[in-house]
Amino acid sequence: MSRFAISRLAIAALLLAFSTVGLAVEAQPDTTQQIQMLDINSADATAIAAALDGIGLTKAQEIVAYREMFGSSHSVEELAEVKGIGAATVEKNRQRIIVVNK
Numbered sequence: 257m258s259r260f261a262i263s264r265l266a267i268a269a270l271l272l273a274f275s276t277v278g279l280a281v282e283a284q285p286d287t288t289q290q291i292q293m294l295d296i297n298s299a300d301a302t303a304i305a306a307a308l309d310g311i312g313l314t315k316a317q318e319i320v321a322y323r324e325m326f327g328s329s330h331s332v333e334e335l336a337e338v339k340g341i342g343a344a345t346v347e348k349n350r351q352r353i354i355v356v357n358k
């Protein structure tokens with residue numbers, strides 16, 4: 257291989273390496289995202305599903321049904337009393353949940 261061909265390969269490799277790094281930087285999530293707070297005692301199922309990680313619409317509907325059956329929650333921990341929601345899900349979402357007692 258000639259020196260010219262080796263130089264072209266080296267330049268091509270560098271360009272490829274830098275373009276990959278650039279893509280990796282662009283793919284990182286925005287860390288300035290604001291956390292949406294949710295009043296677990298007044299939110300509807302759609303809002304609950306949108307605001308909480310690991311809670312889909314079906315589970316959110318169960319949270320609303322539980323609230324309608326047993327009344328408002330007095331603490332975030334009470335969310336774990338809904339069937340299928342464990343302490344890990346509560347902890348993962350603790351900073352998003354507020355409890356407003358009316």
